[in-house]
Amino acid sequence: MSAFLDMGGYAAYVWPSYAVTLAVIALNIVWARRLLKRSRKEALRRLTIGGTEA
Amino acid sequence: MGDSDAIGRDAAVTPRAHETSAARTRNGEGGGVSALSSARLMLARDLKLAFRKRSQLVQPLAFFAIVTTLFPLGVSPELSRLRSMAAGVVWAAALLSSLLALELLFRDDAQDGTLEQYALSGRSLTWLLAAKTAAHWLLTGLPLALMAPLAGMALGAPAAAVPGIIASVAVGTVALSLIGSIGAGLTLGIRRSGALLSLLTLPLEIPVLIFGARATELAIGGAAYGVPLQLLAALAVLGLTLAPLAASAAVRINLE
Amino acid sequence: MAWTWFHRLASPPHIYRVAGRLTPWLAWPAAALIVAGLIGGLVLAPPDYQQGDGYRIIYVHAPSAWMSLLVYSTMAVAAAIGLIWRMKVAHAVAASCAPIGASFTFAALVTGSLWGAPMWGTYWQWDPRLTSELLLLFLYFGYMGLRSAFDDVQRADRMSAVLAVVGVVNVPIIHYSVIWWNSLHQAPSVMRLGEPTMPASMLVPLLMMLLGFTLFFGALLLVRVRGEVLSRERAASWIREALQP
Numbered sequence: 001m002s003a004f005l006d007m008g009g010y011a012a013y014v015w016p017s018y019a020v021t022l023a024v025i026a027l028n029i030v031w032a033r034r035l036l037k038r039s040r041k042e043a044l045r046r047l048t049i050g051g052t053e054a
Numbered sequence: 055m056g057d058s059d060a061i062g063r064d065a066a067v068t069p070r071a072h073e074t075s076a077a078r079t080r081n082g083e084g085g086g087v088s089a090l091s092s093a094r095l096m097l098a099r100d101l102k103l104a105f106r107k108r109s110q111l112v113q114p115l116a117f118f119a120i121v122t123t124l125f126p127l128g129v130s131p132e133l134s135r136l137r138s139m140a141a142g143v144v145w146a147a148a149l150l151s152s153l154l155a156l157e158l159l160f161r162d163d164a165q166d167g168t169l170e171q172y173a174l175s176g177r178s179l180t181w182l183l184a185a186k187t188a189a190h191w192l193l194t195g196l197p198l199a200l201m202a203p204l205a206g207m208a209l210g211a212p213a214a215a216v217p218g219i220i221a222s223v224a225v226g227t228v229a230l231s232l233i234g235s236i237g238a239g240l241t242l243g244i245r246r247s248g249a250l251l252s253l254l255t256l257p258l259e260i261p262v263l264i265f266g267a268r269a270t271e272l273a274i275g276g277a278a279y280g281v282p283l284q285l286l287a288a289l290a291v292l293g294l295t296l297a298p299l300a301a302s303a304a305v306r307i308n309l310e
Numbered sequence: 311m312a313w314t315w316f317h318r319l320a321s322p323p324h325i326y327r328v329a330g331r332l333t334p335w336l337a338w339p340a341a342a343l344i345v346a347g348l349i350g351g352l353v354l355a356p357p358d359y360q361q362g363d364g365y366r367i368i369y370v371h372a373p374s375a376w377m378s379l380l381v382y383s384t385m386a387v388a389a390a391i392g393l394i395w396r397m398k399v400a401h402a403v404a405a406s407c408a409p410i411g412a413s414f415t416f417a418a419l420v421t422g423s424l425w426g427a428p429m430w431g432t433y434w435q436w437d438p439r440l441t442s443e444l445l446l447l448f449l450y451f452g453y454m455g456l457r458s459a460f461d462d463v464q465r466a467d468r469m470s471a472v473l474a475v476v477g478v479v480n481v482p483i484i485h486y487s488v489i490w491w492n493s494l495h496q497a498p499s500v501m502r503l504g505e506p507t508m509p510a511s512m513l514v515p516l517l518m519m520l521l522g523f524t525l526f527f528g529a530l531l532l533v534r535v536r537g538e539v540l541s542r543e544r545a546a547s548w549i550r551e552a553l554q555p
Contacts, residue, residue: 250459257452264487
C-alpha cells in the first residue's frame with residue numbers, strides 16, 4: 001500500500017496532479033448544477049411576477 | 055471635441071441624397087467604385103482630424119520610448135546583455151504602444167453617433183473600418199517603425215541592423231493595427247474597456263510578436279531575415295482580408 | 311422535411327426536455343469509464359521503464375489537454391452557427407463551453423507542469439505545447455470577460471461569438487508559429503513514454519479516460535445548456551409546464 005502511495009518516488013507530483021484534475025471535475029459538476037438550479041428559480045420567479053418583461 | 059470638429063467630420067463623409075450608392079445604382083452607376091472612394095475620404099478625414107490634436111499623436115511614441123528605457127534601468131546597462139534582448143524589448147514595447155492608441159480607433163466616432171451614420175450610410179462598413187485602421191497604422195505603426203531603430207541601437211543593436219528593424223516593425227505593426235481593430239470593435243460599447251481590450255487583443259497578436267521578434271533579432275545579429283519577414287507579411291495580408299470583416303461585424307452588433 | 315429536425319433542435323423547449331432526459335445516459339457511462347480508467351492507470355498499468363510511476367500523470371494530463379481543445383472547437387462551431395443562423399440554442403452551447411474549457415485548460419497546465427518538474431527539471435518550459443496551451447487559457451478568459459461586460463444577453467452572445475470565431479483561426483497559427491519559433495532556438499527534450507508504442511495495458515486506461523472525459527463534457531453541456539436556455543427565454547409559456555416538478 002505504501003509503495004502505491006509512494007508512486008516510485010514521484011508521489012509529490014502524481015497525487016497533486018490527480019487531486020487537481022478530480023477537483024476540476026467536481027467543480028464543474030457543482031457549477032453546472034448550480035447554474036441550472038439558479039436558472040430554474042429565476043424562470044419560476046419571472047413567471048409568478050407574471051407577464052413579459054420590458 | 056468642439057462643434058466645428060463634428061461639422062468637419064460629417065461633411066466629409068455623410069453622403070448627400072443623390073450621392074448615396076442606392077441613388078447611384080438607380081441612376082445606373084456602379085456601386086463598387088464608391089466603396090474605395092469613401093474609404094479614401096475616410097482615410098483623409100481621420101488623418102486630418104488626428105493632426106488637429108497633435109499632442110495625442112505623440113503619446114504612443116513617448117510611451118514606446120519610456121518602456122524601452124525601463125529595461126536598461128531595470129535589468130542591466132551592459133550593451134552586450136541588452137543586445138540579446140533588444141528585439142524582444144522593442145517588440146513588447148511596440149505591442150503595448152499600439153494597444154494604447156487602439157482605444158481611440160473607433161471611440162470618438164462611436165460617442166457622437168458618426169459611426170452609426172457610417173453603418174447606415176449604405177457604404178461598405180468593412181472598407182470604411184479598413185480605412186480607419188490604415189489611418190491608425192500611419193499615425194502609430196509607421197512612426198513606431200521609424201523610432202524602433204533608435205530604440206534598438208540604444209539597446210546595443212548595430213547601425214547595419216536599421217533597415218531590417220524598420221522593415222520588420224513596419225510590416226508587423228500593419229498586422230497589429232488590423233488585429234487591434236477587431237478588439238476595438240468588440241469592446242466598443244464597454245466602459246473602461248482598456249484591460250479587456252488588452253486581454254482580447256494580445257493573445258491574437260502573439261504570432262505577429264513571434265515572427266516579428268524573430269525577424270528583428272536576425273537583423274540585429276546581421277543574419278538574413280527574409281523568411282520571418284515574409285511570414286510576417288503573410289500574417290498582415292491575412293489580417294487585411296479578415297480583420298475589417300470581423301471588425302465591421304462587431305461594430306454592427308454593437309449598433310443593433 | 312429534412313430541416314424539421316434542425317428546427318426542432320433549435321427550439322428551446324425541445325432542447326430543455328431532451329437534454330434533461332439524455333443527461334444520465336452520458337453521465338453514468340462517463341463516471342464508469344473514468345473510474346475504470348483511474349484504476350487501470352494507477353494500479354493495473356505497469357510502471358514505465360524510463361519514468362517509473364511518474365508517467366501516470368498522463369492519465370489526467372492528456373484527457374485534460376484533449377478537453378481544452380475539444381471544448382474550444384465546440385465553442386467556436388456553436389458560436390459560428392449562432393451567428394449565421396441566429397440560433398439562441400447555439401449561443402447557449404457556446405456560453406456553456408467556456409467555463410468547462412477554461413477549467414480543463416488550467417488542469418492541463420498544472421498537471422503538465424507537475425509532470426515536467428521531475429522529468430525536465432523545471433516547472434515551466436516555453437515549449438510550443440505549453441505556450442500555446444497557456445494562450446488558449448487567455449483566449450478562454452478573454453471570451454468570458456467579453457461576455458460578462460455586456461448586460462444584454464443577446465449582444466453578449468453575438469459579440470463573444472465573433473471573438474470565438476476569430477480566436478479559432480488564431481489557435482493553429484499560434485501552435486505552428488510557436489513550433490517554428492522554438493525549433494530555431496533549440497529542440498526541447500520531448501517526452502518519450504518507454505518505447506515507441508505504448509503497450510495495451512498502458513493504452514487502454516488512457517483511451518478509457520479520454521472517452522470518459524468526452525462523455526463527461528457532453529453531460530456537463532446538457533446540464534448547462536438547459537440552464538442557459540432557460541435564462542434566455544422570457545416568460546414563455548412552455549416554461550410553466552417544463553418546470554412543474
